Amino acid sequence: MSPYDKSASARPKSDRSAPKSGSKSPKHRGYRPEAEGAPVKKRWDAADRDARGNNRSGDAGRSDTRGAGRPNWEPRKPAGSNPRFGGNREDRDARNGARGTDRYERPARGYDRDSRPARDDRAPRDDRFDRPARSIDRADRAARGYDRPARSFDRDRPARNDRADRPARGYDRDTRPARGVDRDERGNRPPRDDRPARSYDRDDRAPRNDRFDGSSRPARTDRDDRPARSDRPARSFDRDERSSRPARDDRPARSYDRDERSSRPARDDRPARSYDRDERSSRPARDDRPARSFDREDRAPRNDRFDGSGRAARTDRDSRSSDYYPKRDTHFTPEDDVKLEKLQAEVITAGEVAGKTWGDLGLGDNLTRQLIAMGAPSPFPIQAATIPDVIAGKDVLGRGRTGSGKTIAFGAPLAEKLLEHGGAKDRKMGRKPRALILAPTRELAMQIDNTVQPIARSVGLFTTQIYGGVPQQRQVHSLQRGVDIVIGTPGRIEDLIEQGRLDLSEVTVTVLDEADHMCDLGFLEPVQRILRETATVTRHGARAQKLLFSATLDKGVAKLVDEFLTDPAVHEVAGEDQASSTIDHRVLLIEQRDKSAIIEQLAQGKGKTLVFARTRAFAEQLADQLEDAGIASTSLHGDLNQSRRTRNLQLLTSGRVNVLVATDVAARGIHVDDIELVIQADAPDEYKTYMHRSGRTGRAGKEGTVVTLITRARRRRMEELLDRAEIKAKMVDVRPGDVLLDELAGA
C-alpha cells in the first residue's frame, strides 16, 4: 500500500485528533470548533477566485520579460520581483536595503509582496496596511510601536491566508497565552506588552558590546569566557522537554520558538539568544543536560505504536515525522568525511561540443529559440552530453562542475520529452503533472523554476513550485488548474500527496538536483517515498525516466540508482575538475579570537561576498556584527521565515547588499551573479561541502576567491579535506590588519 493511500485505514491520524490542517487542530491558535469540518479553504478559494478574475499565475515572479541576455544556466530574476505589484514598494525596499537596516525591520511586507495572492481584495487587511505604520521613518515606527505587531502578523500570515473568514485583528495577541504553555520554563519573562517594542531595528538597539558589558558578561567575541547561565534553565533542556511531550510530538514547533526568541530584544537578565545559542553550540558537552537516552525512551513507544499494526503507511509516515526530532544514536565523527568512488562516467570534452547547436542535440525550434533568447546560444558540454540521452528516454546521471549549466541540461530535454506525448495540445484543467524536479532547498527550487519555467512555457507547458514555508493554497490552485512540471522540495510535496492534492502517478520524468545530497540522511527516505509515487512506465509503455544531477555525484546515490534507475548513462565533462577552475583558494591560519575582525576586514570589499557559517546562530551573529561595523549585510538560514529568506537572498542578488552570511542552506545550487568572494567563517566538515560552497563563486568561467578561516589546530584536517576535493590552496598565517586581507577583499 502506498504511504499516501487515502483509504481509511491509512489515515488514522485524523481520527486521533491530529489533523493536518492547523485551523482544525485544537492545538493550533486558529482553532475554531464551529469551523471544524467546514470547507474553510474552499470558501475562501471560490471568493478569491471570483474576486481576482482567475487571471493570476499560481507562482510568483512569472514574467517572460525577464532574464534576456544572461548566461544560459542562470536564473532569471528571482521570484518575488513580480512586477504586477508595481514599483513603489520595490523602490522603497531598495532604499531600505541599501541602508542595510532591512533585515528584521519590516518582515511582514516581504511576505505580503512575495507570496500573498490577493490582499487587495480584503478590506480588513488593507485597513491594517494603510495605517501610518507604512512610514519608512523607523524612529516614527518604533515610537508608535508598530514594529512589534507587524512582526507577529508576519509570522502568522501564511497560516492565515486561507482563513479570511475569521477576525483578523488582535488575533495574535489574544491567542498568545496559549502558546505560552510551551514556554513555562522561561516563565520569568515579563508580560509581552510591557516589553519594549521589538527592535531589531539597528538604530534603537544598544551596541552589542554594551549589551553584554553592562551585565558583567564578557563581550560576545570572547567565547572562552562563558557567562554564568544558572539564572535560567538551559535552553536545550527546554527543547528536549518540550519535544518529549506527547501532545506536541507531531509537530516541530521549533521554528516558532526560535523565531520568537530571535526577535526578542536583549534582556538584562540573560544573554541575547543568538549569543546564547552559539555559545552553547561551541560547548562540547553539558553535564547539566539530560541524557540523550531521554529522547530515545520517548521514541521507542512511537515505533511500537505503529509496528505490527499492519499499516505500512503509518510506519512510513511516522519515520518521516521523526526526522524533525532526528535520531541521535548515529554517532558522529568529523572523520566521517569519506570520499566515495566516483561513478564510472562517459566523458565528454569541450572539443566534441564545439559547433554543436541545440537542434543537433534533439531540441525543437521553439526550445532552441527560447534558450537563445535566454542567453544560451549554444550548449555547454554537460548539456551536450546529457540532452541526447534524456531525449532518447534513458536514465541519466550527470556530473558537472558547479555553475556549469546543469539546470538547462535537464530542464530543456525534459520539456522536449513532455512534448512528445501530447504536450501543450493535451492541456486541460486538473491534468496530472508529468515531470517532477526535486531540490534540497526552497531557494534552489525557486531558482530552478526561474530557469525551467520560461523554457517550458515556450512550448506551452506549465510549471509550479511546491515547497514549504509559504501558504499551500496557491500551490494547490496551480495544481488544480493543471501543471506539467512540478518543482519543489520533499516536505511539501509529500504533504500535498498525503492530502490528496498532488498526484504523481503520471510523472514519467523525475529529476533530482543535488542528487547526492538528496541521498543524505534525512532526505533519502522522503525522496524514496516520493519516487515510489511516480509512474514506472509512460502511457506508451516506455520506461519512466530518472535523472540525477550533481557536481559531486558519487556512489552515495547508489541507493537510489539501484531502486529507481535502469542502466543509467553517466556523464561528466573532461577537464572540469576543481583544479582547472577559475577559483583562487586560500586557507588562512588565524587565532580564534581574531576571527571576527578578520571577517570584517575581508567583507569590506566592493564585490559581492558570501560568508558561510556552520550554525544559524553564528550566521545571524556575524550578519549583525558586520552591520554594526557599517557593512550592509544580511543573512540566510533556516531560522528565518521564508519571506525573509527569499528577501534576504534577493537583497544580495539585486546588489542592495554586498554581504550575505548564510548557513549551508546556501551552499548548493544557489546562483547569485558575480559573487567575488566566498568566506568560510567556519571550515566545512566535508569536502563536498567545500566544493559546493566555493562553487558559489567563479561561475561560468568568471574569477572568484574562496577564503577559509581555520585555526592552526585544524590545519591537518583541512589539508586532508582539500586533498579529497582535489583542490590546491595556499595556507597563510594571517592577523587582523594584514594587507593580504584587503587584497583578498578586492577592496
Add this chain to the structure above:
DNA sequence: AAAAAAC
C-alpha cells in the same frame, strides 16, 4: 553536530 525538509 549541523544543516535542510511540512503544517
